[in-house]
Amino acid sequence: xxxxxxxxxxxxxxxxxxxxxxxxxxxxxxxxxxxxxxxxxxxxxxxxxxxxxxxxxxxxxxxxxxxxxxxxxxxxxxxxxxxxxxxxxxxxxxxxxxxxxxxxxxxxxxxxxxxxxxxxxxxxxxxxxxxxxxxxxxxxxxxxxxxxxxxxxxxxxxxxxxxxxxxxxxxxxxxxxxxxxxxxxxxxxxxxxxxxxxxxxxxxxxxxxxxxxxxxxxxxxxxxxxxxxxxxxxxxxxxxxxxxxxxxxxxxxxxxxxxxxxxxxxxxxxxxxxxxxxxxxxxxxxxxxxxxxxxxxxxxxxxxxxxxxxxxxxxxxxxx
Amino acid sequence: xxxxxxxxxxxxxxxxxxxxxxxxxxxxxxxxxxxxxxxxxxxxxxxxxxxxxxxxxxxxxxxxxxxxxxxxxxxxxxxxxxxxxxxxxxxxxxxxxxxxxxxxxxxxxxxxxxxxxxxxxxxxxxxxxxxxxxxxxxxxxxxxxxxxxxxxxxxxxxxxxxxxxxxxxxxxxxxxxxxxxxxxxxxxxxxxxxxxxxxxxxxxxxxxxxxxxxxxxxxxxxxxxxxxxxxxxxxxxxxxxxxxxxxxxxxxxxxxxxxxxxxxxxxxxxxxxxxxxxxxxxxxxxxxxxxxxxxxxxxxxxxxxxxxxxxxxxxxxxxx
Numbered sequence: 217x218x219x220x221x222x223x224x225x226x227x228x229x230x231x232x233x234x235x236x237x238x239x240x241x242x243x244x245x246x247x248x249x250x251x252x253x254x255x256x257x258x259x260x261x262x263x264x265x266x267x268x269x270x271x272x273x274x275x276x277x278x279x280x281x282x283x284x285x286x287x288x289x290x291x292x293x294x295x296x297x298x299x300x301x302x303x304x305x306x307x308x309x310x311x312x313x314x315x316x317x318x319x320x321x322x323x324x325x326x327x328x329x330x331x332x333x334x335x336x337x338x339x340x341x342x343x344x345x346x347x348x349x350x351x352x353x354x355x356x357x358x359x360x361x362x363x364x365x366x367x368x369x370x371x372x373x374x375x376x377x378x379x380x381x382x383x384x385x386x387x388x389x390x391x392x393x394x395x396x397x398x399x400x401x402x403x404x405x406x407x408x409x410x411x412x413x414x415x416x417x418x419x420x421x422x423x424x425x426x427x428x429x430x431x432x433x434x435x436x437x438x439x440x441x442x443x444x445x446x447x448x449x450x451x452x453x454x455x456x457x458x459x460x461x462x463x464x465x466x467x468x469x470x471x472x473x474x475x476x477x478x479x480x481x482x483x484x485x486x487x488x489x490x491x492x493x494x495x496x497x498x499x500x501x502x503x504x505x506x507x508x509x510x511x512x513x514x515x516x517x518x519x520x521x522x523x524x525x526x527x528x529x530x531x532x533x534x535x536x
Numbered sequence: 537x538x539x540x541x542x543x544x545x546x547x548x549x550x551x552x553x554x555x556x557x558x559x560x561x562x563x564x565x566x567x568x569x570x571x572x573x574x575x576x577x578x579x580x581x582x583x584x585x586x587x588x589x590x591x592x593x594x595x596x597x598x599x600x601x602x603x604x605x606x607x608x609x610x611x612x613x614x615x616x617x618x619x620x621x622x623x624x625x626x627x628x629x630x631x632x633x634x635x636x637x638x639x640x641x642x643x644x645x646x647x648x649x650x651x652x653x654x655x656x657x658x659x660x661x662x663x664x665x666x667x668x669x670x671x672x673x674x675x676x677x678x679x680x681x682x683x684x685x686x687x688x689x690x691x692x693x694x695x696x697x698x699x700x701x702x703x704x705x706x707x708x709x710x711x712x713x714x715x716x717x718x719x720x721x722x723x724x725x726x727x728x729x730x731x732x733x734x735x736x737x738x739x740x741x742x743x744x745x746x747x748x749x750x751x752x753x754x755x756x757x758x759x760x761x762x763x764x765x766x767x768x769x770x771x772x773x774x775x776x777x778x779x780x781x782x783x784x785x786x787x788x789x790x791x792x793x794x795x796x797x798x799x800x801x802x803x804x805x806x807x808x809x810x811x812x813x814x815x816x817x818x819x820x821x822x823x824x825x826x827x828x829x830x831x832x833x834x835x836x837x838x839x840x841x842x843x844x845x846x847x848x849x850x851x852x853x854x855x856x
Contacts, residue, residue, distance in 0.1 A: 243686065246762060248613040248746050249583035249677075251684045254574045262658055263569035264674060266627035268665045293568040307586035307672040338582055345588045347667015352627040354584060354674035357569075364571045366563065426568050442566060 226342055232316075233323040239303055239336025250338040252303065258358035261299035265289050269348035274392065279318045280325030281408045282351075287329045289429070290355035291412035292478040296427040297364045298418030299357035303338040307352045309345040333414055363419035370424035370443035370483035372511040377482045377492060377503050379413045381457040382432050386474020387467060396467070402459045410478035416503075417495040418480075421488050428477040433516055433528060435481055440514040443483070448517045449507030451526065469528055472518065483509060549662060552636075553643040559623055559656025570658040572623065578678035581619035585609050589668035594712065599638045600645030601728045602671075607649045609749070610675035611732035612798040616747040617684045618738030619677035623658040627672045629665040653734055683739035690744035690763035690803035692831040697802045697812060697823050699733045701777040702752050706794020707787060716787070722779045730798035736823075737815040738800075741808050748797040753836055753848060755801055760834040763803070768837045769827030771846065789848055792838065803829060 230245055238245050241252040254260055265286070269275055273282050287304065294301050310318075330336055335355070388407025390396040398404050418425060424443055428435045432454070436447045451468065460471055482503075484492050489505075496503040507519075520526045550565055558565050561572040574580055585606070589595055593602050607624065614621050630638075650656055655675070708727025710716040718724050738745060744763055748755045752774070756767045771788065780791055802823075804812050809825075816823040827839075840846045 246758070247687050248616045249581045249619070249684075251617070251679070252580040252582060253681065254580055260572040260574055260580075261569045262572060262625055262676070264625040264627050264659055264672075265661045266629050266663045266670075266672065268629050268663055268667070268670070270666050271664060296568045297571070299569070305582055305584040305674050307584050309586050309588050309670055339584055341585045341672075343586045343588055344591060345667060345670060346590050347588070347665060347670065350586075350588070350629055350665060350667065350670040352584075352586065352661075352672030354625050356582070359571070361573065364569075367567050438566075 229319060229342060233319045234337060237323060237326055237330060237337035239338065241303070242336070242338050245339060250305070252338065255358055257361055259361050259364065261294055261297045261357045261359055261364060262354065263290050263293040264352065264354040265293070266350070266352045268350050275348070277408065279321030280328070283322040283325030284329045284409055286351050286353050287326060287335070288410045288412050289478065290353050291333055291414055292410055292427040292429065294355060294357040295413040295416065296425050296480055297359060299359045299364065301333055301335045301355060301357040301414060303336050304353055304355045305338050306340040307343070308340070309343045309350040311346070311349070312344050314349065360419060365418045365422050365425040367424055367426050367439050367442035370439050370445050370509050371485065372445055372509055374423055374483040374485050374509045375489060375505050376436070376447060376449055376507040376509060377484055377505050378428065378432070378455065378479050379416065379501050379503050380411065380479045381455045381460065382428070382477055382479060383460045383471025383474060384457050385410070385476025385478065386470050387460055387463055389474070389476065390470065396463060398459065400459055402457060407476055410476070412478055413480045413501055415499045416480065416501055417498070418482070421491045421495055422482040422484055424483040426481055428479045428481050430475045431473040432477065432481070433473050433518060436516050439481065439483060440516060444514055445509040446512040446515055446517065447507060447509055448519065450519050452521065453504065453506040455502070455504040473528055549639060553639045554657060557643060557646055557650060557657035559658065561623070562656070562658045565659060570625070572658065575678055577681055579681050579684065581614055581617045581677045581679055581684060582674065583610050583613035584672065584674040586670070586672045588670050595668070597728065599641030600648070603642040603645030604649045604729055606671050606673050607646060607655070608730045608732050609798065610673050611653055611734055612730055612747040612749065614675060614677040615733040615736065616745050616800055617679060619679045619684065621653055621655045621675060621677040621734060623656050624673055624675045625658050626660040627663070628660070629663045629670040631666070631669070632664050634669065680739060685738045685742050685745040687744055687746050687759050687762035690759050690765050690829050691805065692765055692829055694743055694803040694805050694829045695809060695825050696756070696767060696769055696827040696829060697804050697825050698748065698752070698775065699736065699800045699821050699823055700731065701775045701780065702748070702797055702799060703780045703791025703794060704777050705730070705796025705798065706790050707780055707783055709794070709796065710790065716783060718779065720779055722777060727796055730796070732798055733800045733821055735819045736800065736821055737818070738802070741811045741815055742802040742804055744803040746801055748799045748801050750795045751793040752797065752801070753793050753838060756836050759801065759803060760836060763829070764834055765829040766832040766835055766837065767827060767829055768839065770839050772841065773824065773826040775822070775824040793848055
């Protein structure tokens, strides 16, 4: 983002809406590139996600929530590494008739979450598009050298833990598309606005981890493959919100295999479970043990009532 | 980019085309985020640009050139800071019917330029879109701490220099749209494939600089505003390629105000001009003095034959 107020519309758009979001090193979005001194002794953690109108958000979704979700899905990826977020670059491609109000709302949402998560805008680009709004955000954070948590590293004997509750995002999408009622608005809220688990200390606690964005069972499968272990979870232990429980048994599989949870899925050795509890308490987050890892060929076993493995219709290669 | 071969089409697409581009720290594109140890004592330089089909490239442009241009426009921003490129994150949103050949060509172009410029893929995201192909790339490089070149910093008395030749990109767009002939193919080639001036040593040489992407006159205006100086250039000194000269006087203004040059525009103090020449020779690049900066209210003066200021129809606020 480079520009001058008296120049073409692109420049005044940046000046009005995006320059107030710029932080140290962003050079007021007036230069070719940002300059950033990384904290000494820390490794960088980098992630990028795209969001497209009509695919990742609905055309009439409030623009502030679109901005916040764009930032938060990336924050969730950093949270899964145990990283501290620092700043982001963003490209914004919009149809020519996008109203100024949309940009104002989008930037206001970003500003709100910049404050909440301690990040700022470093740079980017604005362009027009003949298609739907197309957004891309690259988030940069840091961890102590060698302390990033990966998908590999889970060992037989480790417990399987999740933060928060599972399934609310997938049920929220069902609400947004008119397939499910949502008396309290909790489910729709969770679909529209993920709660990235930034701040949960994972270094020295988790042997492996990731964020749950493509469904609990599929994502647990990623850890199994990367680590070469079997995961066994009990459906009865998977934490559900009160509205998710009220949706009933017909929606249980959606909770287990739907996406958009943005909770953390962690492998924790037995000797570190107390450290996890302490970290969770310090950050005000709930963590729940839902099963354990065992030796064997990588797969996910989901046990229902009485210990019987469930045959899930969805969930990738982890069918039984 | 996260995935497993046996999972949905997104994952096998990544495995086939993008995993071979991944470098150290990218964790084979299988994790939530990349981990990168920045070189000790260096500052990071970060830039992001988006390219949209039908806006920044034509639908039938060869996909390898699209990939190379996406990387090169970002490399040009780093070159303007005097930075050494390191790696990139990329998001790729494509219509569902995009043929596999397009991805193969796009990735082949990236692979070619990864080798040429010593960069690698760190991570990203692939999504579908109901609109045209929408690409976003964030490039990360580094400079010695405190040595990045900025748009501010030009002083009265500094010379104005450009690398290479000016106007070929803008004339190449005229060729691509059938408005100009191009017997040698030089102009179209320059429009499709920028030559980012990576490797020209700027630290201790240039007092200010930027890359010329929006037209020489407009971009020179950015330096004037950021530095608080007057720029005065002579049209007769602006280096033109042989095909640009042959296009004739009718196209001169297009050369001066058109975009897509991706050359460097530099302010160089008189005592550093020999250092610039040495740096240019060492990197095999041509540099040409086209004028100088003076004290006064920020503006650009373009002098034609006989020293008469030209009244350019285009060029933003720098009209006379």
